[in-house]
Amino acid sequence: MADAQTPFNRPYTVGNELKYVAEALDHGQLSGNGAITRRCAEWLEQWSGSARVLLTHSCTGALEMAGLLAEIGPGDEVVMPSFTFPSTANAFVLRGATPVFVDVCAETLNMDCEQLEAAVGPRTRAIVPVHYSGIACDMETIGAVAAGAGAVVIEDAAQGVMASRFDRALGSIGELGALSFHETKTLSSGEGGALLVNDPELVARAEILLEKGTDRARFFRGEIDKYSWIDIGSSFLMSEVTAAFLYAQLEAADRIVAQRVATWERYHEGFAALESAGLVQRPLVPKGCRHNGQSYWLLLPSAELRDVLIAGLRERGIAALFHYVPLHGTRAGRRWGRPVGDLSRTDELAASMVRLPLWVGLPDAQVDRIVEAVSEQLSPTSVSTGS
Ligand SMILES: *Cc1c(COP(=O)(O)O)cnc(C)c1O
Numbered sequence: 001m002a003d004a005q006t007p008f009n010r011p012y013t014v015g016n017e018l019k020y021v022a023e024a025l026d027h028g029q030l031s032g033n034g035a036i037t038r039r040c041a042e043w044l045e046q047w048s049g050s051a052r053v054l055l056t057h058s059c060t061g062a063l064e065m066a067g068l069l070a071e072i073g074p075g076d077e078v079v080m081p082s083f084t085f086p087s088t089a090n091a092f093v094l095r096g097a098t099p100v101f102v103d104v105c106a107e108t109l110n111m112d113c114e115q116l117e118a119a120v121g122p123r124t125r126a127i128v129p130v131h132y133s134g135i136a137c138d139m140e141t142i143g144a145v146a147a148g149a150g151a152v153v154i155e156d157a158a159q160g161v162m163a164s165r166f167d168r169a170l171g172s173i174g175e176l177g178a179l180s181f182h183e184t185k186t187l188s189s190g191e192g193g194a195l196l197v198n199d200p201e202l203v204a205r206a207e208i209l210l211e212k213g214t215d216r217a218r219f220f221r222g223e224i225d226k227y228s229w230i231d232i233g234s235s236f237l238m239s240e241v242t243a244a245f246l247y248a249q250l251e252a253a254d255r256i257v258a259q260r261v262a263t264w265e266r267y268h269e270g271f272a273a274l275e276s277a278g279l280v281q282r283p284l285v286p287k288g289c290r291h292n293g294q295s296y297w298l299l300l301p302s303a304e305l306r307d308v309l310i311a312g313l314r315e316r317g318i319a320a321l322f323h324y325v326p327l328h329g330t331r332a333g334r335r336w337g338r339p340v341g342d343l344s345r346t347d348e349l350a351a352s353m354v355r356l357p358l359w360v361g362l363p364d365a366q367v368d369r370i371v372e373a374v375s376e377q378l379s380p381t382s383v384s385t386g387s
Contacts, residue, residue: 016248080156109353159180
């Protein structure tokens with residue numbers, strides 16, 4: 001066999017997952033909205049300060065709920081970065097609205113707030129910041145632009161669990177926020193998500209949409225004697241089995257995040273010299289932002305160098321990845337979306353970025369080996385002549 005392989009991601013389990021799944025079995029309720037779901041929701045409400053947290057089958061589902069709750073419809077425009085996952089746009093295209101794509105900034109790969117002003121118009125109903133790699137967007141500026149336009153802010157905080165901006169949890173700052181517990185995210189239940197309902201006025205309707213448009217939640221609380229179909233909705237629930245798995249991860253959240261952040265910092269320090277030499281650009285964590293170590297990425301001087309680097313790392317058994325194909329250039333993005341400007345900056349950034357392996361349990365020695373491998377790839381002479 002060749003060298004030890006370093007996968008890009010490796011699912012981490014705390015050890016208590018099966019214990020809580022067994023507890024769910026004992027309760028005799030495996031569908032959603034059971035006792036352990038409530039425990040998870042309370043945990044997340046405590047962390048976020050959100051008026052109500054609803055567990056969903058995915059962040060995609062939570063974003064779709066947000067589109068329904070914000071009453072987005074045909075003719076409406078929803079401003080979002082082009083550099084994001086398709087779910088961010090799908091949630092609103094499903095409502096008949098038009099995603100309006102803006103560039104991202106090179107420092108954070110988050111929405112460019114200067115372009116935001118140009119993107120917003122009389123049809124703008126929502127702004128959807130995406131907190132890329134758990135580093136917060138400029139929520140103060142986004143909030144001010146949204147208020148001026150009469151738009152709501154829906155945070156795609158899929159990568160933002162346990163991260164904050166000026167001590168406010170990501171996902172809890174806009175009217176609505178969506179978290180992901182997908183296998184590749186900081187805390188995971190395989191598939192899973194949560195909707196953070198921060199506007200108390202939306203809580204009652206959110207409960208109804210979650211339960212196929214019925215008032216089943218009130219029925220189970222004993223507030224009414226039968227439940228029925230009263231609004232549109234779908235099945236957005238997380239199963240109790242999944243919630244049990246998730247609860248183990250929530251209990252260990254501080255430790256998981258501390259380990260991810262330590263690995264992130266190790267990369268960051270490791271690449272300081274390369275950045276000084278102008279060979280890479282490292283992510284910038286703006287003042288007041290606490291990230292969660294969701295991912296470590298670098299920008300290379302060109303797309304060619306990036307591709308050569310990824311191929312070179314693969315030869316050494318290191319799985320490095322690029323990320324999103326910007327939505328404005330995709331088949332669906334061209335059909336249903338509208339770009340603001342030519343978004344060439346987004347295309348260049350997406351083509352020149354690389355993400356490195358980061359998971360709980362990734363040994364420091366492997367991180368150092370990856371830093372070395374990247375350094376050698378990018379500056380072979382400077383390495384071979386070292387004292
Ligand atoms: C992962 C991710 C999603 C989708 O999350 P799921 O839980 O898999 O539905 C949406 N938006 C962003 C920015 C993501 O990173």
